[in-house]
Amino acid sequence: MPTAHLRVWRGEDDGDYYEYDVEYGEGMVVLDVVHLLQAHQAPDFAVRWNCKAGKCGSCSAEVNGQPRLMCMTRMNTFIPGETITIAPLKTYPLIRDLVTDVSYNYEIAQTIPELKPRPREADGTHRMGQVDIDRGQEFRKCIECFLCMDVCHVIRDHEENKREFAGPRFFISLANVAMHPLDTNPQSALLDPAFGLSYCNITKCCTEVCPEGIHITDNGIIPMKERSIDRWDPLRKIFGGSR
């Protein structure tokens, strides 16, 4: 059996990297190796996971500096003998080991306007064409792994921006409601500047790391920016730009 040489963050903010050698089996992913570490060497090692198949977005971490789902990162993607460094997501306050405090996400989620659907058709159904919902379905693939939030420079090193910036995951939540074919909620079309869309300078780092391949910037952020320019840009008002 091959041996993985791990360097993992242990403890709280004042913690440190600890090194472990873990024997592992064929086909394994990083999360398997972390579980082996837990079962045999560090039973109290804190880590989140659920589905082990890239569906729940629980096992996010920074593996050799890259934000990854540990359950979808195969061990055979590393050079044999290479030290594998596993660290918690940096954007969120650390609780312990790989577990971070993600309550920020749930606070923002509460501020996203709610869908207010138009009435049903006479036969009790809602008619929507597949083409009309393709975009919405893309946004709704989000598994809330928050890797996009982890790489976004606006909040990664700037705790203070979190109060004013919803972040890429929530820009597509907003876009989901705003572009929903059934929606009639005037709130959702009115992009409140408090979501901080203007902080985003379209670096596309979020899109690059999204494990679901959601085009966060091209399909979500940019169209939303265009809408908000229509609505908020003072120049438009001066030059009498129409809505």
Next chain:
Amino acid sequence: MAEYESHDYDVVVIGAGGAGLRAAIEASARGARTALVCKSLLGKAHTVMAEGGVAAALGNVYPEDNWQVHFRDTMRGGKFLNNWRMAQIHAQEAPERVLELEEWGALFDRTPDGRILQRDFGGHRYARLAHVGDRTGLEIIRTLQQHAVHRGIDVFMECTITKLTKDGNRVSGAFGYWRESGKFILFKSKAVVLATGGIGKMYSITSNSWEYTGDGQSLAARAGADLIDMECIQFHPTGMVWPLSVRGILVTEGVRGDGGTLRNSTGKRFMFDYIPPMFAKETADTEEEADRWYTDKVNARRTPDLLPRDEVARAIHYEVKNGRGSPHGGVLLDIATRRDEDYIKRRLPSMYHQFKQLADVDITKEPMEVGPTCHYIMGGVRVEADSAQTTVPGLFAAGEAAAGLHGSNRLGGNSLSDLLVFGKRAGEHAAAYAAGLAAQPAVSEEEIDLEAREVLGGFDSQGTENPYTIQRELQDSMQALVGIIRVEEDLQQALVKIAELKERSRNVGVEGNRQYNPGWHLAIDLRSMLMLAEATTKSALERKESRGGHTRDDYPTAVKEWESRNVVSRLQADGSMSVTVESKPEMPPELQQLFEEG
């Protein structure tokens, strides 16, 4: 005296999967002060992993479909062990529950005329599963979650309940700990809804996550509630088998629903050899007819690839046992030669992804290797059909934690609909029950102190046992001895092993401190796993026949008298589980008639 924070509610819902979220939404809509408590983060429950779809007789693809047909399919799939009233309510109410999700933002795949598209699944006579590609559970949980956060429900996440408190015979609250800090928390509550899901973690090959340690079933049993049908466990026929590290991860039945077929090592489509008499009339007996059925449901009969799960799982088991398995001990699931690449990627994107990334298999070009995996428990907490109330006043249960709807075998897609239908009902009746209580029932300090001490036990004992090792040994024994095919001798041996592990678990040692400590959490969860492993094994010994998910090699056929009997498990004062056989409610003649019409 234990230190803890304390909260007051009308309704506390334990579990935030589909059932719990739907229950909390309903209770809150009816004016109850509602709390929602879950072990994981909100949105990560098992429901998020569901792939194929939610069953509801909307009749969008086949107008011939209606609740009667759905009811009949469910009863036949469950080999008539189902609670008929639950099956009836479920079939009648599922369509409205699905349409309601659409109002809350869900975007299901569409038919050409803009309605909700439905797909074929095993045991369902017509294409009935509303779906979103192969990520239907994600759509459902996200929709419910987003709806719930705007309803003023208080959510307590990463908070594990370990004990229900009682005032006389009524439930009075729930006690547990925050995973993050390890500190205790008490919910005083007039009503409690259990929506904690299943028990899959007691098997080594499973599609279930760490959360499925049977907490709800054991909380209920410790509160004096009845469990039924604990022997009825579903082994899903198609889990991944290779590489070993992904063994058990689910491959959705949607693969077969969308045209995939099972083959053995000789290339033969072996399911044609395993058509049971009960389903012979409606099952194709040639490959030509089976393939035609995908597009012509009127003149062709359904493919045997889509027989109910228990039949397919057993067939795979026998193929492998008789030496016709795939290289790593499964069989082959082939969609590559049957559907084009675009279609596969569009219909089954997450399967494509999963095999590509985890097994280096391109399912548009090669077959998948699959084999049975422990997936779902049909048994669980006994509930009253209309209200979802358990045998303890004020305690309700819904979703996978509850029993009755699925009988001895669940049809695919019937779980997601179950969550919605009975989640709503549980929330509704819990709120009504709470409204009928004038005062908050009392919680006994003594009871809490005792529980706190027990939960912390692992820290002060000089324990030498590793909780991970005990869990591993339990999983291996259950897999080997109480698995897909059972026999008396093995079951007896399993009981001996469980007793040994119970004894050893008293001596578990916990390292580290109370802050986010998975080793400690597992040490606590072992209690429920061991209790339920015993209930399952004893119930399996008691049911001397084969029915649905329960197959006895020594009693290989279904026995008519057992069709009307539940095996009831109850916790005894000495900590052991007792089992008794009781007869179940009889189906009224007007429903009986549905089966005579054929």
